[in-house]
Amino acid sequence: MKALSQRRRHPLAAVALLLLGLLVTGGLYAVANGTNQAQAATTTYTAEDVSEGQKLFVANCATCHGVEATGTENGPSLVGVGAASVDFQVGTGRMPMAMQGPQAQQKPVQFDEEQTAQMAAFVASLGAGPAVPDSEYLEPNTSDEEASANGGELFRVNCAMCHNAAAAGGALTRGKFAPSLDGVSEKHIYEAMVTGPQNMPVFNDTNISPEDKQDIITFLKDIETSGSPGGAQLGSLGPVSEGLFIWTAGLGIIIAFTIWLTSRSS
Numbered sequence: 001m002k003a004l005s006q007r008r009r010h011p012l013a014a015v016a017l018l019l020l021g022l023l024v025t026g027g028l029y030a031v032a033n034g035t036n037q038a039q040a041a042t043t044t045y046t047a048e049d050v051s052e053g054q055k056l057f058v059a060n061c062a063t064c065h066g067v068e069a070t071g072t073e074n075g076p077s078l079v080g081v082g083a084a085s086v087d088f089q090v091g092t093g094r095m096p097m098a099m100q101g102p103q104a105q106q107k108p109v110q111f112d113e114e115q116t117a118q119m120a121a122f123v124a125s126l127g128a129g130p131a132v133p134d135s136e137y138l139e140p141n142t143s144d145e146e147a148s149a150n151g152g153e154l155f156r157v158n159c160a161m162c163h164n165a166a167a168a169g170g171a172l173t174r175g176k177f178a179p180s181l182d183g184v185s186e187k188h189i190y191e192a193m194v195t196g197p198q199n200m201p202v203f204n205d206t207n208i209s210p211e212d213k214q215d216i217i218t219f220l221k222d223i224e225t226s227g228s229p230g231g232a233q234l235g236s237l238g239p240v241s242e243g244l245f246i247w248t249a250g251l252g253i254i255i256a257f258t259i260w261l262t263s264r265s266s
Contacts, residue, residue: 045121045124045125046121049117049118049121049122050118050121050122050125052115052118053117053118053119053120053121053122053123054122056111056115056118056119056122057069057119057122057123060096060110061075061095061096061119064096064097065077065078068126069122069123069126074100078123078126079126079127080126080127080128080129081123081129081130081195082123082124082128082129082130082131082195083120083121083123083124083129083130083131083132084120084129084130084131084132084133084191084194084195085123085129085130085191085195085197086116086119086120086123086124087116087117087120087132087187087191088188088191088192088195088197089104089197090109090110090111090116090119090120091109091113091116091187091188092106092109092184092188093106093107093108093109093110094106094107094197096110101175102174102175102176103175103176103177103198103199104197104198106179117132120132130191130194130195130204132187132191133187133190133191133194133210137190137210137211137213137214137217138186138187138190138214138217139186139214140186140214140217140218140221140222141214141215141218142218144218147214147215147218147219148215148218148219148222149219150212150215150219151212151214151215151216151217151218151219151220152219154208154212154215154216154219155167155216155219155220158203158208159216162178162199162200163178163179163180163181164178166223167180167181167182167220167223167224168180168182169181172199176198176199178199178200181220182224183224184220186217186221189216189217189220190213190217193208193213193216194213
């Protein structure tokens with residue numbers, strides 16, 4: 001029994017337990033985050049799509065991302081980013097970048113839908129990643145009265161600290177910014193959530209389910225079409241802009257009234 005007890009307290013036992021714990025934790029994490037990765041396999045591309053996409057990629061993207069898309073000092077690796085990332089970045093005109101800067105600026109789209117899909121096919125062939133979302137979750141859920149309310153709550157909890165509670169956008173650090181979401185297509189909103197462009201975190205299906213993402217889209221499209229029943233939006237910046245407006249306007253009125261009084265007394 002003494003010998004058995006000594007073996008149980010062997011110094012390598014702690015190392016073995018640590019390695020076992022790391023393996024179990026890593027396995028559970030991989031399973032929990034595998035939903036989005038598995039989506040890439042559901043989108044099928046032809047060999048011709050991949051071939052044409054590679055030609056477009058080499059001609060327009062390889063300078064920064066490398067011929068094999070493994071990245072260079074000027075751009076990150078695209079292996080494993082998925083088709084959704086390419087569809088968002090190229091489909092919104094952010095890529096190819098016109099020049100280096102704190103973040104990619106949105107500009108007129110350089111490629112048509114077919115060319116964008118071909119480049120997405122090439123990048124998707126390099127490694128599993130989020131696929132272009134299915135149209136099932138892109139239509140605003142207007143049939144459910146609670147969808148917009150749920151989407152608004154999710155947006156305020158997860159997105160409003162950068163994009164503003166009214167989705168009007170906001171400034172970040174070091175010259176970066178969260179853009180306004182007004183006019184952004186449903187597909188690109190969904191793709192941004194699952195790919196995390198620029199400074200945005202990734203919201204995979206474990207964090208926010210596809211149905212909840214659809215509710216967020218419903219909320220954004222609701223506030224986009226509802227206008228401003230309360231009057232001028234003043235940038236939708238809330239008390240800061242409203243207080244500044246009242247202070248400036250009120251001070252101007254006081255000065256004008258003072259000038260009027262003094263002119264009458266003279």
